[in-house]
Amino acid sequence: MIKLNKQKINEAIEIADNSSGFEALATLPEMDMLEIVNNYESPSLFKNTLKIVLFNIERGTYLNEIIVYMKHHPALRDADIIFFNELDYGLLRTGNKNISAEIAKELCMNYIFGIEFMELTTNGEKGKNQEAFHGNAIMSRFKPYDPIILRLPLLYDWYRDEQKRFGTRIAIFAKILVGDNEIGLICTHLENRTPPEGRKVQMKTILEEAEKRFDNIPIVIAGDMNTNTFDGSKASEAMRMYEAFKAEPDRIKAPEKYEPLLELVESYGYDYRASNVPGKITRRKPIAGKGILEMNLDWFFTKGISCLESTVVNTIFTRAELSGVKNMEESEGIEISDHNAICGKFIIDSTVKS
Structure with a gap:
């Protein structure tokens, strides 16, 4: 379990008040610790194909429904590798649960959790x-090893935001056999509060690190890339978007x-076209007075591994799509x-061989 000393947090807040959240982060090395839980042995038989899932679960607010979907939806169940974005860890808003641990236990999977942010408010609750903590996770039926957390270039200081928090966007690197x-796995979540050029800078940082760590082995990069085609740092842009x-x-x-x-990942030899449904909708954002803005934000980028x-x-709870689930009428919709x-x-x- 990752813990932070309250006195150190208070000292970091004082630094941030007089400088920036990024400078304060340097005094909290615990934020760069990974929680690694390898409770399950890797399958003994070689698998010709791998089922891989990517899911931004919006904090894990509807944890029970998320677990039911992961266990019973035909397209999601029995996944070999799952990349998760936006998991809470010890936050009041989600019952102070370790969301990664809860899901991994239910799915009988190993996991790595990395801290993106430490939240400093309870939003009036x-x-x-x-x-x-709030962050990202890789879950796998194979034991992950050689993990690191890579903090991406700071493009927006979230300490100055209404949702006050320490941290930066990250990428988690690990290998499985x-x-x-040997396969390289990278789970990331790029910044939304930046223009597209900023996301390109963050992706280049990931790709350069992958060149060093994953030489001549298959690689899967997955995450919410926030490809909203706008600078999301301006709330006033929502209507225009x-x-x-x-x-x-x-x-x-x-x-x-x-x-x-997207052009950058292709230039590094990754595929995004065949690995994703063309023109997919992966994000629903309500726009006041307008309706729902639908966007294409979540991606697989692959090298040395082909998508069949x-x-x-769709993650609006629909019992008819779930195999073997009874009751849960209260969750419908x-x-x-x-x-x-x-x-x-x-x-x-x-x-491509290791």
Whole structure:
């Protein structure tokens, strides 16, 4: 369990008040610790194909419904690897639970959790946070090893935001062994409060690190890339984004015209076209007085591993889509996350060996 000393947190807050949240972060090295739990042995038989899922679960607010979807939805259940974004850890708003540990236990999977942010408010709720962490996780039926957390270039100081918090966007790197094939895994969540060029800078940092760590092995990069084609740091842009997405469908169908990080990943030898459903909708954002802004934010980028089929799973709770689930009438119609899940069946390219 990752813990932070309250006195150190108070000292960091004082530093941040007089400088920046980023400078304060340097006094909290515990934020760069990974929680690694390898309770399950890797499958003994080599798998020809891997089922891989990516899901931004919006804190894990609807934890029970999320677990039911992961265990019973035909497209999601029995996944070999799951990349999760936005998991709470010791936050009042989600019952002070370690969301990663709760899900991994139910799915009987190993996991790595990395801290993106430490939340400093409870948003008016009565009670206290415990660890107060928020971050990303990789879950796997294979034991992950050689993990690191990579903090990405700071493009927005969240300490100055209404949602006051310490931290930066991150990428978690790890390896697994599938048969005699070593595979590199990267789970990330890029900044929304920056122009597209900023996300390109963050992605370049990830790609350069992958070149060093994952030489000549298959790689899967997955995460909420926040490819909203706008600078999300300005709340006033929401209305303009809604109108722009209506008038310019390529913001969903061909986001590479607006988000240079997609061309960048191709230049490094990664595929994003075959690994994702074309023109997919993975994010629903309500716009006051307008309706729902639908966006294409969540991606698989792959090298040395090919996608055989890909799917988008709508995450508005629908019992009819779940196999073997009875009752839960009270959950029908709940938006268990503001993101849809994406999943795919992948096969390791025979020309790439560890």
